[in-house]
Amino acid sequence: MRYVALACIASTLTLANLDAASPAEVRGKAGMVASRSGLASEVGADVLRNGGNAIDAAVATGFALAVTYPSAGNIGGGGFMVIRLADGSVVTNDHRERAPGAAGHDMFLDDDGDVVDGLSTHSHLAVGVPGTVAGLLDVHERHGKLSRAQVMDPAIALAREGFLLDDDLVGQFRRHLPRLERYAASRAVFTKADGSPFAAGERFVQPDLAATLERVREAGHDGFYRGKTAELLAAEMQRGGGLITLEDLAAYQSVWREPIRGTYRGHEIVSMPPPSSGGVLLVQMLNMLEPHDLGGFGYGSAAVMHRMIEAERRAYADRAHHLGDTDFYPTPVATLIDKDYAAGRFANFDPTRASRSDDIGSGDVPNESPDTTHVSVMDAAGNAVAYTTTLNLSYGAKIVVPGAGFLLNNEMDDFAIKPNTPNAYGLLGDEANAIAPGKRMLSSMTPTIVLRDGEPLLVTGSPGGSTIITTVLQVVMNVVDHGMDLSDAVGKPRFHHQWKPDRVIVEPFGFSPDTIAALEAMGHQHIDAIRWGRGIGDANSVMRRDGELLGVSDPRGAGRAVGF
Ligand code: DON
Numbered sequence: 001m002r003y004v005a006l007a008c009i010a011s012t013l014t015l016a017n018l019d020a021a022s023p024a025e026v027r028g029k030a031g032m033v034a035s036r037s038g039l040a041s042e043v044g045a046d047v048l049r050n051g052g053n054a055i056d057a058a059v060a061t062g063f064a065l066a067v068t069y070p071s072a073g074n075i076g077g078g079g080f081m082v083i084r085l086a087d088g089s090v091v092t093n094d095h096r097e098r099a100p101g102a103a104g105h106d107m108f109l110d111d112d113g114d115v116v117d118g119l120s121t122h123s124h125l126a127v128g129v130p131g132t133v134a135g136l137l138d139v140h141e142r143h144g145k146l147s148r149a150q151v152m153d154p155a156i157a158l159a160r161e162g163f164l165l166d167d168d169l170v171g172q173f174r175r176h177l178p179r180l181e182r183y184a185a186s187r188a189v190f191t192k193a194d195g196s197p198f199a200a201g202e203r204f205v206q207p208d209l210a211a212t213l214e215r216v217r218e219a220g221h222d223g224f225y226r227g228k229t230a231e232l233l234a235a236e237m238q239r240g241g242g243l244i245t246l247e248d249l250a251a252y253q254s255v256w257r258e259p260i261r262g263t264y265r266g267h268e269i270v271s272m273p274p275p276s277s278g279g280v281l282l283v284q285m286l287n288m289l290e291p292h293d294l295g296g297f298g299y300g301s302a303a304v305m306h307r308m309i310e311a312e313r314r315a316y317a318d319r320a321h322h323l324g325d326t327d328f329y330p331t332p333v334a335t336l337i338d339k340d341y342a343a344g345r346f347a348n349f350d351p352t353r354a355s356r357s358d359d360i361g362s363g364d365v366p367n368e369s370p371d372t373t374h375v376s377v378m379d380a381a382g383n384a385v386a387y388t389t390t391l392n393l394s395y396g397a398k399i400v401v402p403g404a405g406f407l408l409n410n411e412m413d414d415f416a417i418k419p420n421t422p423n424a425y426g427l428l429g430d431e432a433n434a435i436a437p438g439k440r441m442l443s444s445m446t447p448t449i450v451l452r453d454g455e456p457l458l459v460t461g462s463p464g465g466s467t468i469i470t471t472v473l474q475v476v477m478n479v480v481d482h483g484m485d486l487s488d489a490v491g492k493p494r495f496h497h498q499w500k501p502d503r504v505i506v507e508p509f510g511f512s513p514d515t516i517a518a519l520e521a522m523g524h525q526h527i528d529a530i531r532w533g534r535g536i537g538d539a540n541s542v543m544r545r546d547g548e549l550l551g552v553s554d555p556r557g558a559g560r561a562v563g564f
Contacts, residue, residue, distance in 0.1 A: 022491030025550045028563025032549040033057055034540035035375040036463075038560030039163055040064035040073065041553075043154040044377060045562040047146065054383035055083060055143040056151050059136045061375050062387060063155035063213065066132075067206060068163060070189075070407060071172055071394040072373040072463060075212070075224065077409035078131035079389030080272045081139055082259060082447045084456050086382040090261075090270045090449070091143075095135025095254040096440040097128025097411040100243035103437050108417040120417050121424060122179065124242030126397045126410035128441065132389060133216055133224040135254040152217040159213060159405075162205035168558040170200045176395050185236075185402035208405025225249045232404040240399070251438075255327075262337055264290060265480055268451040271472075272388075273333065275325040278446025280336050281469045284318065285311040286476070287342030288349075294481040299492065300511055302518035306354070308477075309497045309504055309524060312470055313360055314345045316427075316499035320420075321362030324432030325440040331432060332365040341365070354523035357502035371395070372445060372463030376542040378549050384456035384542075386447030390463065393424060414441035425465035426501055446472040450479070456544055458486075462537035462554075467505075470496045471537030479543070486543040490552045494536040505530045 026032065031048030033041045044061035052060070058081065065073025078097040084090045106113070108120045120126050140151055165173075173180075173190045174197050180186040189206060191197055198204065215223035223229060230249040237244045260279030262269040264286040271279030288311040297303040323331055335341050345363050348355070371394035377385040390409070391397075397410040416429025423429070425444070433442040446469050450458040458479055462471040471494060478489035493510025497503070503526030504519070516527055530536070535556030542561070543550045551561025 022487035023552050023555045025485070025487045025552050026561040026563050028549045028551070029547070030380045030564055031057065031378070032542045032551040032561060032563035033061055033375065033377050034542050034551040034553050034559065034561035035061055035065065036373045036538060036540060036553070036557050036559040037065055037069040037073065038562070039068040039158065041560050041562040044375070045564060046154065047151060048379055049564060050146070050150065052146045052150065053144065053381060054377040054379040054385045055139060056146045057379070058375055058377045058385035058387045059140040059144060060151040060154055061377070062132070062136050062389060063152055064158060065373060065375070065389070066406065067155050067158040067209060069373060071176070072371040072390055074389060074391045074396070074407060074409065075132050076130045076401065076406045077389060077391040077396060078128065078411060079135060079387060080276055080443070080445050080447050081135065082270060082272055082386040082449055083139070083143060084270065084384040084449050084451070085143065088454060090259045092257050092259045092272055093135050093139050093254055094257050094275065094440070095131030096275050096443060097131050097409055098252065099412065099415070099435055099437055099439050099441070100129055100248045101245065101437045102243040103435050105435050107435060115418050115421055120413040121393060121410045122397060124237055124240035124397070124399065126412045127237070127242055127244060127399070127408045128411040129244055129248045129252050130409060131252060131254060134221060134252055137216070137220055138254045148220065149217055152213060156210050156213045156217065159206040159210035162203040165198050165200055165202055165204045167200045169204070170198050172394070173198055176398065179398040180395060183399050185400040186398055186407070189400050189405060206405050208403055210405070212404045212406060225252055229404055233401050236399070236401050260333070260337060262286060264476070266452070267457065267480055269448065269476070270451065271446055271448040273326070274323060274331050274442070275440035276443040276445050277319045277323045278444055278469050278472070279448070280323065280333055281315045281319055282446055282448060282472055282476070283337040284315045284342055285473055287337070287339045288314065288346045291343070294477065295483070299478065299482045300515060302515045302522070305495065305511070305515065305519060306351070306522055306524070308473070310349050310355060311346070312497040313355065313357055313499045314363070317357070317360050317362045320428040320499065321430055322365065322432055324442050328436055328439045329432045335365040352522060357499050360499065372465070372468070374447065374461035374463060374538065374540055376459035376461065376540055376551070378456060378459060378542045378544060382456065384449050384459050386449050386459045386461045388445040388447045388461045388463070390445065411441055414443060426498065427466050428500055444468045448472050448476070450476060458541065458543045460539050460541040462539040464537040466498045467496045467536045470494070471539055475539050475541060486541060486550045486552045490539050490541050491555050496536055502526065503528055505536070507535055
């Protein structure tokens with residue numbers, strides 16, 4: 001079955017304490033980093049202590065995650081960074097993977113036009129041209145203060161000298177071993193020398209990855225996209241029937257893009273534009289919800305959940321039809337984030353009844369020219385960074401590049417590989433997100449900064465495939481509508497709807513049976529407590545309050561916030 005029911009989210013999560021108290025807030029004055037890996041957060045905080053800014057810290061944390069959190073931290077994948085600079089400007093860096101030059105519209109279909117099972121997720125064809133190294137280097141070069149060595153050395157040391165594995169990572173390795181073991185280089189990294197699984201407390205050393213990172217430290221972009229690293233990657237592609245060539249690698253560039261901007265109850269929302277759908281959908285949903293007194297109804301009430309579900313249904317329907325890489329397809333971004341458009345889209349909202357996804361098409365818009373992981377950082381100067389990065393599914397394609405020591409993504413599955421055929425997250429798509437050479441596949445990653453009075457208030461984002469956008473929506477609403485402090489805003493139970501399949505998923509034990517019954521009475525027929533995992537999202541977030549920086553790692557993951 002192609003639709004893996006968000007399995008990657010489940011597999012990246014370890015703590016089952018959704019019913020426990022909200023996570024503790026870490027407090028600081030000068031700098032704060034929240035990520036899925038405590039070791040990586042410490043790297044980021046050390047960089048801040050050593051005079052780096054939030055951009056240096058985010059880049060250093062990003063490289064460290066490639067070593068300490070290999071299921072999603074990466075140099076073989078891609079990501080998006082939203083940066084608010086101390087001077088008040090906001091920029092975004094898109095280092096999403098691209099389809100190789102030889103990719104074709106129907107490359108994952110057989111002669112009968114049917115999808116070939118697994119080809120877009122677990123094969124060499126599943127791999128998009130990686131963007132992470134280009135993005136991290138470009139961001140650092142343009143906005144960092146420290147040298148390249150200062151932001152890369154900690155990651156290199158963690159790879160070369162190793163670090164002690166904890167239960168979380170050992171459990172992940174074991175769960176993914178059956179697929180990783182198919183590739184000798186992957187087996188060599190993720191098992192001990194004798195082929196047996198690692199145990200907690202053992203040292204995890206990655207010499208090939210260290211050498212690759214050293215080449216990047218010495219030669220910058222060329223250390224990855226040309227020379228030995230590129231040759232190793234291209235050779236593995238040839239060996240395994242993949243498409244990425246030396247030319248594809250040499251041609252890769254990250255792109256600086258204008259952020260998506262919206263407003264919500266006196267706050268400014270800045271988030272990621274296409275090729276992510278995240279910023280557009282977040283702002284669109286907030287626009288639909290703004291006229292409603294959600295704070296008055298109260299967190300977790302059926303009235304609020306009904307309104308959110310209906311906004312989600314309409315926004316995800318638009319995603320399926322309208323959104324794709326704007327460099328290739330005329331995506332109507334300005335219309336989709338317009339408040340009047342949202343009002344029109346919500347005009348048929350019935351406060352007493354659920355609508356049916358089959359009756360909700362995508363909105364009419366006039367033609368217009370044209371195991372993921374999240375890091376949040378703030379520094380004392382007012383720089384703030386929201387950074388989400390991914391290989392797509394946990395451990396990506398499960399293919400380690402022999403001799404180079406890093407995992408390759410399986411991001412090609414984020415394209416609409418066949419019209420109206422669900423991807424791994426059950427998301428549908430059409431021509432806007434069809435495969436074309438050099439095109440970037442549509443993403444749901446939603447690195448987001450919320451500003452109040454022009455100053456950063458909240459930095460957030462999450463993994464979770466299609467549930468990323470609704471996770472960010474809920475964190476933002478918890479702060480803005482419900483007045484929660486950060487630990488509650490991140491810790492409180494979540495739910496999700498994505499138009500199709502037409503069902504609401506809720507976290508187990510998250511919402512009262514009375515609320516669920518009220519939603520069912522309105523006609524929300526399929527309300528499934530997710531059984532395949534322990535939670536939706538992993539929103540490591542940072543907030544500024546009364547001159548203090550607060551950091552929270554989501555209780556659904558095993559991350560840590562570090563501040564001082
Ligand atoms: O870009 C996207 O939307 C997906 N490739 C994200 C994958 C993801 O969040 C996996 N983690 N749970």
